[in-house]
Amino acid sequence: MAIRERLSGNEAISFAIKQVNPDVMPAFPITPSTEIPQYVANYIANGEMDTDFIPVESEHSSMSATIGASAAGARALTATSSCGLALMWEELYVAASNRLPLALCLVNRALSGPININCDHSDSMGARDTGFIQIYAENNQEVYDNFIQAYRISEHKDVRLPIMICQDGFITSHAVENIELLEDDKVKNFVGEYNPENYLLNAEQPMAMGPYAVSNYYMETKMAQNTAMQNAKQVILDVGKEFGEMSGRNYGFFEEYRLEDADYAFVIIGSAAGTSKDAVDKLREEGMKVGLLKLRVFRPFPDIEIAKALSNCKAVAIMDRSEGFRSKGGPLGSEVKAALYDYAKNVTAFNLIYGLGGRDFTVEEAEGIYKELAGYVEEGKSFEEYRYIGLRGESYSVTRTGQKGSVNDIKSERV
Amino acid sequence: MSYNFKQEMNKPERLAPGHRMCAGCGGTIAVRAVLRALHEGDKAVIGNATGCLEVSTFMYPYTAYEDSYIHNAFENAGATMSGVETAYNVLKRKGKIDDTFKFITFGGDGGTYDIGLQSLSGAMERNHDFVYVCYDNGAYMNTGIQRSSATPMYADTTTTPVGSKSNGKMQNRKDLATILAAHDIPYVGQSTLLGNFKDIHTKAEKAIYTEGAAFLNIMAPCPRGWRYPTEDIMEICKLGVETCYWPLFEVDHGKWILNYEPKKKLPIEDFLRPQGRFKHLFKKGNEDLIVQFQEEVDRRWEDLLYRCARD
Numbered sequence: 001m002a003i004r005e006r007l008s009g010n011e012a013i014s015f016a017i018k019q020v021n022p023d024v025m026p027a028f029p030i031t032p033s034t035e036i037p038q039y040v041a042n043y044i045a046n047g048e049m050d051t052d053f054i055p056v057e058s059e060h061s062s063m064s065a066t067i068g069a070s071a072a073g074a075r076a077l078t079a080t081s082s083c084g085l086a087l088m089w090e091e092l093y094v095a096a097s098n099r100l101p102l103a104l105c106l107v108n109r110a111l112s113g114p115i116n117i118n119c120d121h122s123d124s125m126g127a128r129d130t131g132f133i134q135i136y137a138e139n140n141q142e143v144y145d146n147f148i149q150a151y152r153i154s155e156h157k158d159v160r161l162p163i164m165i166c167q168d169g170f171i172t173s174h175a176v177e178n179i180e181l182l183e184d185d186k187v188k189n190f191v192g193e194y195n196p197e198n199y200l201l202n203a204e205q206p207m208a209m210g211p212y213a214v215s216n217y218y219m220e221t222k223m224a225q226n227t228a229m230q231n232a233k234q235v236i237l238d239v240g241k242e243f244g245e246m247s248g249r250n251y252g253f254f255e256e257y258r259l260e261d262a263d264y265a266f267v268i269i270g271s272a273a274g275t276s277k278d279a280v281d282k283l284r285e286e287g288m289k290v291g292l293l294k295l296r297v298f299r300p301f302p303d304i305e306i307a308k309a310l311s312n313c314k315a316v317a318i319m320d321r322s323e324g325f326r327s328k329g330g331p332l333g334s335e336v337k338a339a340l341y342d343y344a345k346n347v348t349a350f351n352l353i354y355g356l357g358g359r360d361f362t363v364e365e366a367e368g369i370y371k372e373l374a375g376y377v378e379e380g381k382s383f384e385e386y387r388y389i390g391l392r393g394e395s396y397s398v399t400r401t402g403q404k405g406s407v408n409d410i411k412s413e414r415v
Numbered sequence: 416m417s418y419n420f421k422q423e424m425n426k427p428e429r430l431a432p433g434h435r436m437c438a439g440c441g442g443t444i445a446v447r448a449v450l451r452a453l454h455e456g457d458k459a460v461i462g463n464a465t466g467c468l469e470v471s472t473f474m475y476p477y478t479a480y481e482d483s484y485i486h487n488a489f490e491n492a493g494a495t496m497s498g499v500e501t502a503y504n505v506l507k508r509k510g511k512i513d514d515t516f517k518f519i520t521f522g523g524d525g526g527t528y529d530i531g532l533q534s535l536s537g538a539m540e541r542n543h544d545f546v547y548v549c550y551d552n553g554a555y556m557n558t559g560i561q562r563s564s565a566t567p568m569y570a571d572t573t574t575t576p577v578g579s580k581s582n583g584k585m586q587n588r589k590d591l592a593t594i595l596a597a598h599d600i601p602y603v604g605q606s607t608l609l610g611n612f613k614d615i616h617t618k619a620e621k622a623i624y625t626e627g628a629a630f631l632n633i634m635a636p637c638p639r640g641w642r643y644p645t646e647d648i649m650e651i652c653k654l655g656v657e658t659c660y661w662p663l664f665e666v667d668h669g670k671w672i673l674n675y676e677p678k679k680k681l682p683i684e685d686f687l688r689p690q691g692r693f694k695h696l697f698k699k700g701n702e703d704l705i706v707q708f709q710e711e712v713d714r715r716w717e718d719l720l721y722r723c724a725r726d
Contacts, residue, residue, distance in 0.1 A: 023502060023505040023506065023509070024498060024501050024502050024505055026494075026497070026498060026501075050505075050508070050509075051505075052501045052504060052505045054497055054498070054501055054541065055541070056494060056497070056537055056541075057533060057534075057536070057537030057540075058533060058534075058537070060490070060491060060494070060534070061491060061493075061494035061497070061533075061534050061537055061538075062494075064487055064488070064491035064494035064495045064497075064498065064534065065494045065495065065497045065498030065501070066498060067487055067495060067498060068462075068485065068487065068494070068495040068496060068497060068498025068499040068500075068501075068502070069498035069499065069501055069502040070498070070502075071485050071498075071499065072460070072498065072499040072502035072503060072506075073502060073506060073511075073512075074498075074501075074502035074505055074506060076498065076502070090488055091487070091488065091491070094487055094488060200460045200483040200484075200485060200499060201460070201483070201499075201502065201503055201506060201512050201514075201516060202483075203458050203512070203513075203514040203516075206458075206480075206481070206482055206483040206484075207483055207484075208473055208478035208480055208483065208484040208485075209484070209485045209486070210463075210469075210473070210485055210486035210487055211473045211474065211475035211476075211478070211486070212469065212470040212473060212474045212475065213474075213475040214474070214475075217475050217476070
């Protein structure tokens with residue numbers, strides 16, 4: 001029988017870590033992820049798990065030591081947020097290119113400056129091209145479930161890539177919600193033992209890791225990583241299905257919420273999907289055909305699947321919780337628009353920025369955006385895109401008027 | 416621990432020939448000398464900071480190491496080996512591995528004195544059971560002889576070039592062995608390439624087989640950067656010791672021990688003169704620079720004598 005509990009996101013992922021009982025966890029504290037190493041250290045101190053914790057002196061060292069442990073043949077992980085992830089930058093690439101299936105528990109927080117401890121996705125979105133698998137969660141239940149699936153995905157022989165399990169800082173990490181936990185033995189059976197093929201401490205077969213590779217070899221290593229990322233798609237689906245059979249909670253690349261017959265939809269990541277679902281329910285009651293696509297897996301990017309799911313929509317709002325500073329929106333916007341351009345050109349897509357540095361995003365704001373999408377399509381009204389939702393003061397935006405916004409119809413102005 | 420030169424030299428090499436380090440490179444000699452101190456039958460994982468040694472000994476798809484080896488990046492050889500050593504402890508405890516492994520990490524002075532100092536300090540303070548070996552050639556040689564905090568004063572480097580208004584590097588070198596000794600780790604040793612290699616061998620063996628963190632600082636001349644004839648390396652090292660520029664000492668569980676005191680301390684000119692990087696010091700009018708250099712060597716030597724006499 002599943003265990004009913006009330007936990008925060010940080011407690012939930014720490015509990016999952018305890019159940020998985022990996023070998024080595026180096027970590028350095030940073031708000032709002034600090035509780036994770038604290039909980040783990042407590043579990044160890046009380047004999048509830050036998051992971052070795054390394055209290056390193058920086059996040060660069062936490063990822064470096066995680067890489068060392070993983071290369072040696074151990075199941076390893078670390079946790080961090082924001083500037084901690086930024087300090088690891090170089091090492092994220094090393095972990096991925098060395099094909100180490102380690103896990104990183106990321107609690108999403110805005111990057112400095114100004115220094116800000118609250119949620120946005122600028123940290124993990126900045127790391128989107130490092131070669132990590134990235135899986136996001138809407139709430140504490142998903143964080144827990146995602147971590148339990150993490151090593152099954154990362155360690156799969158067709159994948160062997162590091163994995164980042166993301167949750168929204170404070171909103172998810174610190175808010176206590178009801179949760180269903182799995183029994184220890186179920187988790188252990190599901191995750192299984194880690195038995196790497198090649199590792200430093202294999203006395204029979206020494207190995208060397210981290211070579212200097214000249215132009216004759218470098219490009220092939222990148223293609224090998226890319227192939228692994230492509231393979232990860234099927235593995236993520238298989239593991240999600242198997243997890244669903246065990247837990248009753250199914251996972252794929254994304255959740256489609258009332259999307260099937262929707263004319264207007266959001267594409268959104270993380271906790272704000274919950275807020276937006278309330279808006280969807282309310283507008284559905286009013287007779288508007290609205291829905292939502294909550295993206296769970298950002299790396300690998302399920303472009304065809306997203307385009308297919310959105311292909312019957314008249315207009316979508318792609319909601320970015322991080323800036324791209326190309327002056328035209330964020331990373332989720334770029335990638336979803338590219339997918340639509342390739343596979344569903346009929347869908348009009350707008351990109352909006354919300355929730356930077358923990359700025360509230362409300363049900364009313366979400367409703368307003370859905371109504372604007374309808375106004376654009378049904379009444380020929382203009383739509384201000386790239387703007388910041390809930391900004392105090394002036395917002396740079398581009399106003400798009402005219403269906404399918406041909407280049408001549410677009411004017412760029414401050415609104 | 417008796418030492419038999421011939422016997423040691425007949426051991427199988429753990430750094431295989433065919434790597435791409437320069438002829439006469441002090442770093443390579445230091446690595447081979449340290450690895451010879453591993454007892455036969457003991458497995459090892461060798462770590463490496465980015466530098467000449469790394470790019471020349473592990474160029475895909477060839478490795479020169481007979482043992483397992485990991486290079487991660489420039490500034491994190493200490494942290495990386497922390498993870499390897501911790502994994503060993505866990506996997507051994509869980510019964511997943513049986514063999515005895517030893518852990519040795521090499522870094523140049525760039526990766527050790529400078530960009531990797533934080534990572535090294537953290538690993539040493541946590542007292543991981545491994546040896547960090549700095550092969551100190553006194554500049555960033557891999558990128559082309561730029562100054563480091565290990566570069567001696569007045570050395571001509573590509574970022575402290577000698578010119579009409581410059582006499583080379585303006586600052587004294589950092590005393591890293593003392594900094595590591597201040598971490599209160601079980602073992603710190605300073606050595607170089609000398610005679611029958613007994614000093615470096617003994618220290619390496621102590622460092623490897625002492626439980627807990629250990630640090631070795633090895634002066635490893637670079638003929639390209641120091642500008643002396645390649646074949647003179649042993650003479651250069653000897654002069655470094657006989658002038659007390661590079662004293663041989665160890666700090667064993669907090670006890671400072673002077674391993675060698677020259678009968679007649681040679682003037683520092685004897686060490687500086689054969690090296691092209693100090694050529695400008697011997698121009699007329701620069702006599703006071705050598706006096707200053709000598710004063711700094713004397714000051715540090717007296718300080719070391721005091722520490723060792725006290726213990």
